Amino acid sequence: MTATNLFDAFSATVARHPDRDAFRCGDDSWTYSTWQRRADDFRMAYRRAGVVRGDRVLIWMSNSVQIAAAIVGAWAEDAIPALMDAACRAPQLENAVRTAAPRLVVRAASTALPPGAAVGALLVAEDVPPASLDSQTRSLSLPTDPASIVFTSGSTGQPKGVVQSHGNLIRACGAVASYLGVREDDVLLCPVPWSFDYGYGQLLSTAILGVTQVIPPAFTPFGICEALERHRPTVLAGLPALFTYLMGGMSPILGTDRSPVRLITNTGGQVPAPVLRSLRDAFPQATVVLNYGLTETYRSCYVPQGVPDRPGLIGRPIPGADVVIVREDGSLADEGEEGEIVHRGDYVCLGYWNDPEATARSVRPDPLLPAGTPFPGRAVYTGDYGYRDADGFVVYRGRRDHLLKSMGIRVSPGEIEHLLYESGLVELAAVFGRPHELLGHEVWAAVTFKAGVTDGRARLTRYARDVMTPAMLPRRYLYKDAMPRTTTGKIDYPALRAEADALAAG
Structure with a gap:
């Protein structure tokens, strides 16, 4: 991929497939050209609100064509979208506002402000009027410029705003698609919020690769099964909790036509072994590829198809990245020796927005580069502990602060x-x-x-x-x-x- 930034990459996809469905939800569908036109509407709304290059736009919405257009409109204006799910509570929303200091907060008409929340200037997505803009105007953002802020889940403390660059996200999206074998003609079902890094990655697949995405009516087993029946997706991407509920006793999955699904993929933690077995039994025709990564690294490792399951296995590094195990003193651990999992190479985030101390703790010089190197490189010290086994695979043991x-x-x-x-x-x-x-x-x-x-x-x-x-x-x-x-x-x-x-x- 040769695009300089995400808006240029999106524009190239629209030029290739203007009439292809970008999104499907229920009986509705939206083509890439429709997505682009709606993004132009948001672009003009941002200009009227005084948004300029480098400003943050906090997009506080659930998955919809509106949020997709709001994100692309921010890229087009060289602004930085910061993503928050509509289900967040007042403390998380206020933390995001304090952290990102957005020029504008975009919300859906159906999303009510949490009681007592103070967020500043608001824009209701459905109220954004049609605009007339030249969609061929190019974004000025460079590959190294900040492209987005995605907040960590908060499962290990206060959510932090992870900043990724345009170039990182374009390269990472291509690398993941390559090892997964994602095709342009795939139809993707991902019942995960786009405000979560894994969901955001699926939105990027639609924007950059041209993969049609199905938005289910609800992130529940019934909503997922309805989308499977109606839209016949070929790729199912989810989280361990989602797969646990999908394969649970109350789910209608076994009475649902699952035959079109050829690929199942995940991140967000280990899928429990009984759930993974049930998933493979229910989708015998599908390749199951398990992934490991952090918001800070996009993706780090994957378990290739055919590798036997075992507790903690997170596999080998994805193309363009290396994953090493280091001791407390920064030296490389031996085979089988536990240490901190460190991601080096590509896809390393720029850091945490407005949090230099946390950035300095997590994003450090590359431990493998020799002393005297003019640029010491950058690596993410994940805070996860594990070891490398005799086959070269990384095995996860737990969070440093959870062991x-x-x-x-x-x-x-x-x-x-x-x-x-x-x-x-x-x-x-x-x-x-x-x-x-x-x-x-x-x-x-x-x-x-x-x-x-x-x-x-x-x-x-x-x-x-x-x-x-x-x-x-x-x-x-x-x-x-x-x-x-x-x-x-x-x-x-x-x-x-x-x-x-x-x-x-x-």
């Missing part, structure tokens, strides 16, 4: 979660620790049971004692009807820890 030391032994919450899923009793599991004066960390497990499970608490306790070492064994359980979620659909671990703290204190 537990129980009874003097380091244990991985992910491994405990894997064993809980293997019980066949739980729909969802989340393991974390609390400081304990004797144990070091006391292991807690929050679980939701599968529909129809009886006597689940006693059965799960007996099972855990049979399969886990004493250091891994959960000492306390939180039995949940539903797990708390972040706005991106991930399990909200801070909320669970707060609940555990309250119980322990009471």
Whole structure:
């Protein structure tokens, strides 16, 4: 791809496929030329609002053709779209406004301001009038200029605004499409908010590659199955929580025509092993490619088709990137030795908007470049811990701040979660620790049971004692009807820890 920036890349796609459907939702569809015209409307609205090059436009909406046009309109004006999902709460919205200091906040008419939220100048997307602009005008943004701000999920603390450049996103989109085998004639179903980095990547696939995207009526098993039946997508992209619900007992997936799907892909954490097996059984004709990455790196690793599943496996680096394991002193770890996972090479973010301290902690000089190199390079220190196995694959052990030391032994919450899923009793599991004066960390497990499970608490306790070492064994359980979620659909671990703290204190 030779486009200088995302607006030029989008314009080239429109020129190739003006009458192809860009989006489908229910009975409605929008072509690329329609998308471009609506983006021109937003472009003029931004000009009238005083938006200039480098200004941030906070786009606070759910997936729709309106948000897609609002994003492209910002690129066209050399502004920087900052993305927030409509489901976010007042604290997250206000944090985004403080961080990005946007010239303008764009929202849908149906999105009400959270009580007490202060956001500044507002633009209602549906009120943006038609405009007459020359769509051939080129954006001035360079490949190294900031292209967007996507906020982290907040699952490990206050959300931070990750800044990626135009060039990074164009190259990363092409690299991912290459190893996944995505084709221009694919139809993509991605029930993930575009404000989440993985969902945003799927929107980029539509904008840059020309892949038609299906917007489901709801991000639920019923909404997904309706979209599968109606639009017959060839690619299904999702998150572990989504696949867990899709393969759950109340889902209509097994009565849905799944035959057109040829590729299933994910990111956002490990798919529980029983869910992954059910997914492969339900879609026997589809290639399943599992991915690992952070908002800061777009994508880092993938597990090639045919590699046997095992807990924590995140695979090999994607084209254009390298992933290494480093010790605390910055030296390379040996094979099988645990250390921090570091992403080097392409797709490294520019940093966190308006947060130089956090940027300095995460984006550091490349540990593999020799001393004296004029430009020390840049690498993302992920905060994830793992090791490289004998086959050269990276195996994930857990977040640096989530790994537990129980009874003097380091244990991985992910491994405990894997064993809980293997019980066949739980729909969802989340393991974390609390400081304990004797144990070091006391292991807690929050679980939701599968529909129809009886006597689940006693059965799960007996099972855990049979399969886990004493250091891994959960000492306390939180039995949940539903797990708390972040706005991106991930399990909200801070909320669970707060609940555990309250119980322990009471």
